[in-house]
């Protein structure tokens with residue numbers, strides 16, 4: 304089969320690319336290299352089944368060209384990372400809303416089976432945990448830039464549902480919870496690569512707030528398997544699935560675990576929220592995925608422990624330095 308991955312040079316996209324090429328599929332990726340990088344895909348350039356088109360999904364003629372002859376689409380292209388959204392709010396909102404609008408409009412015309420990468424940010428600060436696919440969205444004011452990522456991704460999901468109804472677009476939505484692993488950059492604010500990098504350098508790990516906020520982390524290779532398990536399942540069409548790991552951990556405990564796993568001499572530095580983020584920032588205190596829906600349909604379950612994730616991230620960083 305021939306697949307298009309928007310955002311294929313990004314963190315999750317490049318792992319999906321590897322998985323599809325391994326299956327023997329032909330894969331074209333469209334990436335503007337804003338947060339993705341050529342380095343993420345450089346080891347595939349010699350593969351005749353792979354091609355990288357550098358450009359934006361907002362460019363209609365280019366998108367039409369790359370979508371020509373494609374059997375399946377994974378739409379992962381997005382502006383993401385709390386830090387980047389806060390720093391470049393307008394560009395991020397346009398990419399996340401209008402980009403998906405253009406991609407889905409074209410996919411719907413050709414009825415191309417489409418995976419839409421959504422996010423646990425959809426649920427906002429809903430205190431009722433764990434979060435199932437039917438959980439409410441609890442958001443702050445739209446005037447706070449922080450929530451625009453959640454807003455844009457929710458519109459993307461609605462667009463998919465409506466294109467499904469109006470044009471028969473075959474789609475599946477995956478809501479990724481904190482997904483981590485080799486090749487993720489810490490440059491856009493993600494905590495785990497930032498902690499591992501600091502630990503390897505012997506620098507302090509910066510824990511924001513009192514560190515009691517918690518997350519559940521999922522290895523990117525597990526997330527890719529989750530994505531594949533729903534994409535290729537006809538029963539998943541038209542539906543949405545949480546894709547996330549197991550085992551809740553506070554950010555303070557995560558910092559301690561990273562120090563322990565890397566054998567680092569780093570210390571932990573507590574940084575008040577006012578110093579870490581722009582004024583008015585609201586952190587999400589807990590975000591726990593309920594993944595029983597995907598498990599019931601496909602049997603998918605994450606395989607990697609958090610310790611394994613930290614080891615994989617650390618060895619990739621050491622190899623690259």
Ligand code: UDP
Pocket residue numbers: 385481492493494495497498509510511512516518554586587590
């Ligand atoms: N965080 C932290 N130190 C850092 C980066 C992030 O304490 O250097 C915290 C952040 O405030 C949040 C958690 O780690 O509570 C996860 O942050 P990330 O940006 O990775 O993901 P998200 O907030 O989207 O879950």
